[in-house]
Each structure stands twice: as C-alpha cells, then as structure tokens.
Amino acid sequence: MNHKYKDKDGNLALTSRSSQLWKRIWPHIQQLRDNSLWVVGKGQMKFWEDNWIGHIINPLDKSGITVREGLESLDSWKHLLSEEQLHDISLIKIDDDAPDRLIFKGTCDGKFKTGHYISYLRARNAKIWWTNIIWKKHIPAKIGAFLWRVFLNAIPVDEKVYLRGILGPFKCCCCLDGGFETITHLLVNGVAAKKVWGFFGKMLNRRLPSNGFGDMVHHFKVWLSDVKIHSQLGMVMVGLYGFICWEIWKVRCKSKFEGDPIKPAGVIAKIKAQIKTFNCTLQPQTESTKWDLIILQKLCLRHIPVMRPRGKWVSWTKPPADKLKMNISVKEAKDSCVGGCLIRNHEGEILFWCRHITKGKEIATILEKIITEGLIWSKSVACKNPILESHLNLEEVSRGEGASPAMIYMARKLDLESMVLSLVGPKQNRTATELAKSLDTPFLSSSNQSKLGDSVRKWLNQDKLGTQILQD
Structure with a gap:
C-alpha cells in the first residue's frame, strides 16, 4: 500500500503507481503544506521537509533528521544554507516544555477548518467569465453541464483515452480520412462539424476560425463577439452554441x-x-437591434419584446443581528380605527404582536397605543430602540410637517425623533397591514x-423567505 502514497524514503509523494483519487488529492496536500507552518517547541518535526522557518528548506540532505538534531549539528549544514535562512534559524529556540504546533496560515487562530480552506481556494482562483453565461435558467441544465466539461477539456475523446495509457486504433468518426480525435477536432474541425458550423455561421453572418484558435473557450469567445448577451439574439447564440456541440457529441457516440x-x-x-423550442422560453432584458431582427428572421424565430414590469420588485428587509424591527400599520373602518404592530428579529421570527381598535377615526390615538405597547415589550427584553418601520411617513410627523395637531402631539409624547424610523x-x-385588517x-x-x-401567517412566512412582490 505504501508504494502508492510514499516514496522510497517514506515521505508522502506522487508516484507512478498512484491512484487517480490520490492524484486529485495531491495538489491540495501541496496547498496545505505551502500554507501551513510549524511553531517549534520540542523540535520533533523534520529539518529539511517541514516548513518551520516560513518556507521549506531545499532538502539537499534526506537523512530525515529532526529540527532539534539539525540545530544541534548546525555547523555541519551551514554551507548548504543561505544567510537569510541562517538568520531565521538563529531566532528559533528549542523549548522542551512546549509541544510542536502545526498552524494553518489561512485562519486567524491557526486552526485548520474545511470552510476556511474552501474560502481560500475560492479567493485564490480567478472567476471564469463564461460561467455566468452558461449557467442561466433559460439554458437547459444538460447543455450547461456539457459546455462546462467542454470548456474544461474534460470530454472523453480518443485523445484523453490515449493520455491514460490505453493504446488502440483511434480514428475520428466524423472524418473520412480518420483524423485523430481531440475535443477541438471533433466539435469544430471535423468534416461533420465544419458543415454544421458553416450552415449556422452563414445564417448568422459570422465567420468562425476553423484553425488557429486556442481552444474551445477561445472559439466560444469568437462566437459571441459583438453580441449583447442579454438580448434575444445573444441568448439564442449561447443556446445555439450549446446545442451544436451537444448534437455533434451525440451523433459521434452513436456512430462510435x-x-x-x-x-x-x-x-x-x-x-x-x-x-425554436428554446426561443419560446426566453425573457430578453435588452432590446433587439434592427440587425438582430434580420438574423432572427433568417432563423425563423419569433421576436420576443422586452417585458418591462410596471413598478419594482421589493421584499421585507430583515434588521441587523443586534436589532429588532417593529412594523406598524393602521386601517380605518366605518366608525373606528384598527392598528397592528409586529416585532421581529434578524431571522424574520415574530417575537411580539398586538392588534387594537379605537372608536372614531383618529389615527394618532391608535398609533400611540400600538407603538407604546411595542416599546414597552422591547424594553422588557433589553432592546431600548427598535427600528420603527411603516408605510406611514412617521419621519415627517416627528418633524411636525404635514400632520394634524393630534399626530404631532403623539410624536412628541413618544419622542419619535429620537427613534430609528x-x-x-x-x-x-x-404583514402589518394584514394584521390590522x-x-x-x-x-x-x-x-x-x-x-x-x-x-397574516402567510405573509409572515413570505417575509421570512424574502419573497419579492411587485410594488407600483
């Protein structure tokens, strides 16, 4: 078993007999080694192979000595080390009372956590531009997944089989002369592929390079050049690219x-x-140009206008983690006023609610009653100043602008000016309005x-989920 994971000196290594799983794990082991550091205590880690001075010393000697042994016989190694390394080593002292500690440099406390390592990898790896194009709701999942593999050069064509060490009579199914099958040859340069790309390229008035392009990502970039991705034609061209690659792959497999x-x-x-079916699912966000309309007509595709909503999509906003939010609303009935008050935390959970009614149509009276009750409850849970939210303009009322004397009196009595409105x-x-009525x-x-x-409970759940609703 050791020969799969270790070299002849007993160290973890990538060998010719390593499994495919180990080959995939190995880059992460290297990453962890590069981002880990030994804090020297007793000095039991390896002198040459482990990182204990900020980097791994070039292992010219593979005797497997420990740091303690290396420091004790440092004169024997001085000629192998640089002045900078010798300076760093001189600052390190052996402490028999302290254990050696391996810390991960990607976290503040030095403890390795899988979540932090994943965050490190995400921050380290640059964002790939084409991911935001192929992973869209209008792109069928199987097409998006296939293009993902195409752009990552992960399709099992003959070239990939050959690189795995499997020998055989390899021959491209799409060519009469039996060329060697690579991803670019199969999907772009093959005889069948050229005819398919040529047909749609002519309809789209687009000249594509059959040779001289770098890879499939470059080919995709050329295909989408000068195209607005969010227009109907842009969406059609992304879908068309995926369908062409997918159908060529399918007929290749059937032939093989x-x-x-x-x-x-x-x-x-x-x-x-x-x-044509794909076109019916599109919801373009950018208007089509006259040239776009001509091309869509050539493809026999119905033009889809941009749908502009009358209003904007909004949702209830949760308060910060250290705050509570009090939503209030008032509805006028025949001879009375009804008020509703809800207090929720940052997760949208309801903590307190009240619903009251007063005779007459004086809004100030019912507002004072429900706000006062909400504030009393808030103070009982040590939250002195919740966010007071309403579609009623309480900020103007608190300043005495455009409000009745009764409303102004209510605002001063409750000291609304000092609250977060x-x-x-x-x-x-x-939800507060639904509670009131x-x-x-x-x-x-x-x-x-x-x-x-x-x-009321229905709207509470909608708010908690952050469901959007169209507001005029």
Missing part, C-alpha cells in the same frame, strides 16, 4: 458505439427544432404566533 453513419443534415434539422412602500409593510385575528397582545390569522 452503434455504427450509425453521421449525417450533418440530420444534425442541423435537430438543432433548428431545438432552437424607516419609511417603506405599502407592499413591504404588507385581519378578521380572524383577535384584538390582544401576544407572543403566540398560533393566535394569528392564516392570512
């Missing part, structure tokens, strides 16, 4: 394993049918969510 002949005309017919649209305050919720104060009516 079932012996069916490859017919470019049949491939083109399938792609045309698929792109938030003005939102009616749809963002919908709810017919199946009693008039009382409670922390029990089960006493709320079904209509």
Whole structure:
C-alpha cells in the first residue's frame, strides 16, 4: 500500500503507481503544506521537509533528521544554507516544555477548518467569465453541464483515452480520412462539424476560425463577439452554441458505439427544432437591434419584446443581528380605527404582536397605543430602540410637517425623533397591514404566533423567505 502514497524514503509523494483519487488529492496536500507552518517547541518535526522557518528548506540532505538534531549539528549544514535562512534559524529556540504546533496560515487562530480552506481556494482562483453565461435558467441544465466539461477539456475523446495509457486504433468518426480525435477536432474541425458550423455561421453572418484558435473557450469567445448577451439574439447564440456541440457529441457516440453513419443534415434539422423550442422560453432584458431582427428572421424565430414590469420588485428587509424591527400599520373602518404592530428579529421570527381598535377615526390615538405597547415589550427584553418601520411617513410627523395637531402631539409624547424610523412602500409593510385588517385575528397582545390569522401567517412566512412582490 505504501508504494502508492510514499516514496522510497517514506515521505508522502506522487508516484507512478498512484491512484487517480490520490492524484486529485495531491495538489491540495501541496496547498496545505505551502500554507501551513510549524511553531517549534520540542523540535520533533523534520529539518529539511517541514516548513518551520516560513518556507521549506531545499532538502539537499534526506537523512530525515529532526529540527532539534539539525540545530544541534548546525555547523555541519551551514554551507548548504543561505544567510537569510541562517538568520531565521538563529531566532528559533528549542523549548522542551512546549509541544510542536502545526498552524494553518489561512485562519486567524491557526486552526485548520474545511470552510476556511474552501474560502481560500475560492479567493485564490480567478472567476471564469463564461460561467455566468452558461449557467442561466433559460439554458437547459444538460447543455450547461456539457459546455462546462467542454470548456474544461474534460470530454472523453480518443485523445484523453490515449493520455491514460490505453493504446488502440483511434480514428475520428466524423472524418473520412480518420483524423485523430481531440475535443477541438471533433466539435469544430471535423468534416461533420465544419458543415454544421458553416450552415449556422452563414445564417448568422459570422465567420468562425476553423484553425488557429486556442481552444474551445477561445472559439466560444469568437462566437459571441459583438453580441449583447442579454438580448434575444445573444441568448439564442449561447443556446445555439450549446446545442451544436451537444448534437455533434451525440451523433459521434452513436456512430462510435452503434455504427450509425453521421449525417450533418440530420444534425442541423435537430438543432433548428431545438432552437425554436428554446426561443419560446426566453425573457430578453435588452432590446433587439434592427440587425438582430434580420438574423432572427433568417432563423425563423419569433421576436420576443422586452417585458418591462410596471413598478419594482421589493421584499421585507430583515434588521441587523443586534436589532429588532417593529412594523406598524393602521386601517380605518366605518366608525373606528384598527392598528397592528409586529416585532421581529434578524431571522424574520415574530417575537411580539398586538392588534387594537379605537372608536372614531383618529389615527394618532391608535398609533400611540400600538407603538407604546411595542416599546414597552422591547424594553422588557433589553432592546431600548427598535427600528420603527411603516408605510406611514412617521419621519415627517416627528418633524411636525404635514400632520394634524393630534399626530404631532403623539410624536412628541413618544419622542419619535429620537427613534430609528424607516419609511417603506405599502407592499413591504404588507404583514402589518394584514394584521390590522385581519378578521380572524383577535384584538390582544401576544407572543403566540398560533393566535394569528392564516392570512397574516402567510405573509409572515413570505417575509421570512424574502419573497419579492411587485410594488407600483
């Protein structure tokens, strides 16, 4: 077993007999080694192979000595070390009372955590531009996944089989002369592929390089040059690229394993049918140009106008982790006013609610009642200043602008000016409004969510999930 994971000196290594799994794990072992550091205590780590001075010393000697042994016989190694290394080594002292500690430089406390390592890898690896193009809801999942593998050069063509050491009579199914099958040859340069790309390239008035391009990513970039990705034509071209590659791959597999002949005309017919169905699912965000419309007409595709919503999408915003949010609303009935108040935490969980009614149509009275009750409850849980949110402009009321004397008196009595006030649209305050007008919720104060009516609980769940709603 050791010969698969270790060299002849007993150190972890990548050998000719290593498994495929070990070959995939090995780069991460190297990453962890480069980002780990030994803090010397007793000095039991390896002098040459371990990182204990900020980097691994070039292991010219493979005797496997420890740091303690190396420091004790440093004169024997001085000629192998640089002045900088000797200076770093001179600062390190052996401490028999302290254990050697291996720390991970990617965390503040030095402890290795899988989550931090994944974050490190994400920050280290540059974002790939084409991922935001192929992973869209209008792109079929199988097409997006296939393009992902194509761009990462991870399709099992003959070239890949050959590189694994498997020898055999390799021959491209798409060519009469039997060229060697690589990804670019199969999907772009093969006889069948050239006919398919040539047909659609002519319709799109697009000249594609058959030779002289770097790889499939470069080919994709040329295909999308001067195209607005969020327009209808841009979306069609991304889908068309995926369908062409996918259909060529399918007929290749059928020819290779079932012996069916490859017919470019049949491939083109399938792609045309698929792109028509695909076009019906699109929701373009950018207007089509006159040139776009001409090309869409050539492809026999129906033009889809940009749908602009009347309003904007909004949702209830959760408060910060150290704050509570109190939503209030008032509804006028025939001879009375009904008010509703909800207090929720940063997770959207309801902690307190109250619903009250007053005779007459004086909004100030019911506002004072529900706000006061909410503030009393907030102080009981050591939250002196919750965020007060409503679609009623309480900020203007607190400044005495455009409000009745009763409202101004209420604002001064509650000292609204010193509170954190938030003005939102009616749809963002919908749960408090539903509470105020709810017919199946009693008039009382409670922390029990089960006493709320079904209509109120429905909106509570929508707010908690962050569901958006169109606001005029």
